[in-house]
Amino acid sequence: xxxxxxxxxxxxxxxxxxxxxxxxxxxxxxxxxxxxxxxxxxxxxxxxxxxxxxxxxxxxxxxxxxxxxxxxxxxxxxxxxxxxxxxxxxxxxxxxxxxxxxxxxxxxxxxxxxxxxxxxxxxxxxxxxxxxxxxxxxxxxxxxxxxxxxxxxxxxxxxxxxxxxxxxxxxxxxxxxxxxxxxxxxxxxxxxxxxxxxxxxxxxxxxxxxxxxxxxxxxxxxxxxxxxxxxxxxxxxxxxxxxxxxxxxxxxxxxxxxxxxxxxxxxxxxxxxxxxxxxxxxxxxxxxxxxxxxxxxxxxxxxxxxxxxxxxxxxxxxxxxxxxxxxxxxxxxxxxxxxxxxxxxxxxxxxxxxxxxxxxxxxxxxxxxx
Amino acid sequence: xxxxxxxxxxxxxxxxxxxxxxxxxxxxxxxxxxxxxxxxxxxxxxxxxxxxxxxxxxxxxxxxxxxxxxxxxxxxxxxxxxxxxxxxxxxxxxxxxxxxxxxxxxxxxxxxxxxxxxxxxxxxxxxxxxxxxxxxxxxxxxxxxxxxxxxxxxxxxxxxxxxxxxxxxxxxxxxxxxxxxxxxxxxxxxxxxxxxxxxxxxxxxxxxxxxxxxxxxxxxxxxxxxxxxxxxxx
Ligand code: HEM
Ligand code: SF4
Numbered sequence: 379x380x381x382x383x384x385x386x387x388x389x390x391x392x393x394x395x396x397x398x399x400x401x402x403x404x405x406x407x408x409x410x411x412x413x414x415x416x417x418x419x420x421x422x423x424x425x426x427x428x429x430x431x432x433x434x435x436x437x438x439x440x441x442x443x444x445x446x447x448x449x450x451x452x453x454x455x456x457x458x459x460x461x462x463x464x465x466x467x468x469x470x471x472x473x474x475x476x477x478x479x480x481x482x483x484x485x486x487x488x489x490x491x492x493x494x495x496x497x498x499x500x501x502x503x504x505x506x507x508x509x510x511x512x513x514x515x516x517x518x519x520x521x522x523x524x525x526x527x528x529x530x531x532x533x534x535x536x537x538x539x540x541x542x543x544x545x546x547x548x549x550x551x552x553x554x555x556x557x558x559x560x561x562x563x564x565x566x567x568x569x570x571x572x573x574x575x576x577x578x579x580x581x582x583x584x585x586x587x588x589x590x591x592x593x594x595x596x597x598x599x600x601x602x603x604x605x606x607x608x609x610x611x612x613x614x615x616x617x618x619x620x621x622x623x624x625x626x627x628x629x630x631x632x633x634x635x636x637x638x639x640x641x642x643x644x645x646x647x648x649x650x651x652x653x654x655x656x657x658x659x660x661x662x663x664x665x666x667x668x669x670x671x672x673x674x675x676x677x678x679x680x681x682x683x684x685x686x687x688x689x690x691x692x693x694x695x696x697x698x699x700x701x702x703x704x705x706x707x708x709x710x711x712x713x714x715x716x717x718x719x720x721x722x723x724x725x726x727x728x729x730x731x732x733x734x735x736x737x738x739x740x741x742x743x744x745x746x747x748x
Numbered sequence: 749x750x751x752x753x754x755x756x757x758x759x760x761x762x763x764x765x766x767x768x769x770x771x772x773x774x775x776x777x778x779x780x781x782x783x784x785x786x787x788x789x790x791x792x793x794x795x796x797x798x799x800x801x802x803x804x805x806x807x808x809x810x811x812x813x814x815x816x817x818x819x820x821x822x823x824x825x826x827x828x829x830x831x832x833x834x835x836x837x838x839x840x841x842x843x844x845x846x847x848x849x850x851x852x853x854x855x856x857x858x859x860x861x862x863x864x865x866x867x868x869x870x871x872x873x874x875x876x877x878x879x880x881x882x883x884x885x886x887x888x889x890x891x892x893x894x895x896x897x898x899x900x901x902x903x904x905x906x907x908x909x910x911x912x913x914x915x916x917x918x919x920x921x922x923x924x925x926x927x928x929x930x931x932x933x934x935x936x937x938x939x940x941x942x943x944x945x946x947x948x949x950x951x952x953x954x955x956x957x958x959x960x961x962x963x964x965x966x967x968x969x970x971x972x973x974x975x976x977x978x979x980x981x982x
Contacts, residue, residue: 542928597925608910621805622798622813632803641798648930650910678928683935690796690935702935703797706942713946717953723871724957734873735963742763742978 386425386587389465400425406453410577411584412603421588428590432487432495434526435469438512438519439546439555440501444537445471447573451580452660467495470514481515484526492529496586499523499558502539502546506554520561527562532586534567535559536579541568541599542678549682559599567592568599570651572675577656578604600650609672610646612654615639633669643687644671651676764976767880769844769969777834778970784827785944788900791820792941821908828901831894844881852888860884867961868954874961880977886954896943903937906930 390400401422408421437445466472467487468480475483487495501519504511509518527533535558538544546555559566569582582601585593593601610616618624619638626632626641638644646654649672653664665672671687674680683691685698693700770778794816802810838847852858864885866872882890905916906923907930927933959966964976 597922598928611910617807620814621807621810622801622816623803623807624798624800626800648907648934674929674931677931679931680929683931690938691931702939702942706939706945709942710945710949713949717949720871720953720957724960727871731873731961739763 384429385427386430389430407584407588410453410581411588412581413588424588424590430465430587431531432465432467432491433469433498434467434484434487434495434530435472435498435500436519436522436526437470438499438501438503438523438539439553440537440539442471442500443573444500444579445469447576448536448579449576450659451576453580488526488529491531494531495529496532496534496583497526497530498534498536499540500536502543502555502557503561504546504553505556505561506552511553523558523561527558527564530564532567532592533558533562533564534569534582535599536569537574538570538572538676538678538680541570541676544572545681547681565592565595566599567595567601570600570605570676570678574676575604575652575656575658578652596650604652604656605650605676607650607652607655608647609649609651609654609666610644612652613646613666614654615666628669639666639669639671640689642671643685643689645674645677645680645686645689646672647689649674649677763979764964765979766974767977768842768973769881769975770973771842771845772973773833773837774841774845775970775973777830777837780826780830781834784823784830785948787823788820788827789941789944791816791823792938795820796938796941824901824904824908827897828905831897831901849879849881850887850891850894852884857884857887861888868957877978878962880964880975883958893947896940896947900937900940900944903933903940906933907937 387400390403395403404422404425405418407425408415408418411421413421435445468484470480473480473483501512503509503519503523505520509520512519514522535541539546539555540558543551543555543557546553547557557568559568567582569579571578578601581604582593585601593603596602596605598605610619613619615636615638618636619640623635623637624632624641625637625639628642640647644666646666653672654666657664657667673686674683685692688701690701692698693702693705696705794813798813798816801812838845838850843849852861860878861884863874864878864883867874868885878884879887881887902920902923905920906927908917909919909921909924912918924930924933955967955970959968965974969975
């Protein structure tokens with residue numbers, strides 16, 4: 379165990395990387411963590427001298443798309459080395475150990491490095507019915523989370539499941555799926571997305587390794603650098619939005635011209651993510667570039683705000699086709715009709731009322747005179 | 749009629765006296781507010797469901813949707829500050845526009861609500877005079893209107909906070925965190941538009957209706973400020 383607690387540089391040496399590979403890695407890491415070139419020296423120094431933190435990566439109610447995303451970071455050297463060089467002490471999907479061996483590995487890490495290890499959680503934690511819906515080694519997900527979180531140096535919630543519940547937490551949320559930040563008392567770095575962008579994940583880890591602390595977070599606990607702007611703010615179709623040029627159906631001329639997908643239900647205007655900047659699969663594309671609106675996968679409750687092809691959810695209780703506008707317009711017509719009927723009735727009774735009022739006035743004038 | 753004296757041809761009809769109900773600031777507030785709400789509903793609706801327009805021109809040749817959004821935000825700021833002013837005026841204005849008039853805590857106000865409800869819905873005749881300012885039913889509904897305005901301002905500025913560096917919108921950033929995401933905020937903001945549209949229909953209709961059944965200048969009062977009150981007989 380202890381032999382793995384050396385620096386990233388020594389770990390790389392033992393894996394057969396040479397100095398050139400190491401410096402290349404340092405440069406990549408610096409670029410990803412947003413460090414200027416002049417400070418490259420400090421990155422190299424950190425990786426040479428600072429002990430690398432052990433990592434515990436837990437998997438609960440999830441589909442492993444976060445892990446899948448992570449291993450596809452643009453610069454393979456970064457993902458490779460991060461996985462190779464940081465000590466990934468425990469992760470169900472990638473570790474060689476199994477059974478008692480694996481569990482012991484987890485216990486050892488927690489006991490030996492309190493306050494030092496990074497806890498990464500992928501997946502939501504079911505809390506309904508005593509947490510029976512996700513159990514590993516005879517213990518519930520919540521028990522494992524609490525045990526690991528207690529002494530963790532840093533906690534990262536990977537993906538929408540761990541950050542806001544995602545599909546497991548969709549109504550009626552039968553398993554009581556709960557995101558990490560609602561269960562632990564320490565601050566959590568939320569990296570939402572279904573999955574999060576590989577390079578964003580790599581950048582968050584790199585930031586932790588280089589700076590030894592969490593990046594700046596917003597009020598929802600997300601790294602500001604990547605979740606500070608909406609997909610809409612950096613979308614290349616934005617000029618079409620401002621010009622009011624919209625795709626009306628997926629097979630029309632406007633779709634071919636690449637107009638804005640707002641009317642096709644694009645949720646870019648309410649989705650905070652870096653898709654339109656960092657993009658996916660080594661910067662190849664992102665949903666909107668491929669012709670489909672953003673579904674807002676990094677936002678809380680995106681499953682409950684469907685259908686995906688209108689930008690506002692359907693009106694609850696009135697079937698999937700009804701929007702707030704259908705309901706509102708119906709109410710508006712009913713109100714107008716009501717006012718119309720009322721006016722008609724008023725008019726029919728008009729003669730009587732006028733006669734009554736005149737009689738009253740005459741009487742009161744009479745009283746005054748006498 | 750010929751027997752009644754006309755003390756002054758420019759004054760109230762015989763048996764009535766003129767009452768200055770809506771001061772100029774209240775009337776100005778009312779019309780700015782009305783204009784803002786109409787503009788906000790119209791532009792807001794277009795923001796939610798933009799129509800097909802000007803498809804012959806390319807993106808760099810036009811900006812109409814951006815302009816509609818700009819008008820929405822311009823009206824939004826006017827609406828907000830105008831309302832803030834009215835809030836203040838509810839503490840310093842005349843007795844008819846004070847906040848105490850809006851909240852039906854007193855027995856006579858609650859009785860009047862029932863009375864007016866009967867007159868409006870069942871079209872019964874009003875027995876005796878009702879308040880010269882807002883009648884108690886209207887006043888209570890206006891509390892709801894102010895609450896709806898507050899909801900629009902909070903949700904609107906929450907949506908606006910990410911598009912702005914302004915101190916005021918930025919103050920609403922945490923509303924988004926409170927809701928978890930902008931999905932429910934946007935939905936609520938859109939839904940509330942229909943409250944305003946329904947309100948406009950009912951409000952305009954009832955103003956005309958009360959102008960008719962009360963016969964003392966309800967509609968013209970929001971232009972000139974005067975209403976009429978029956979003289980007390982002694
Ligand atoms: C009577 C008051 C108001 C009404 C009826 C109204 C109505 C609307 C409607 C219907 C939408 C479209 C929502 C959608 O379908 O996505 C909208 C959007 C919006 N409104 Fe309002 N609104 C009002 C007041 C305000 C105020 C006070 C603000 C404050 C700044 C505001 C800011 C916004 C913003 C930022 C958007 C989103 C625009 C965008 O996506 O670019 N609104 N409004
Ligand atoms: S396609 Fe979506 S994100 Fe891009 S400009 Fe249109 S609405 Fe915004």
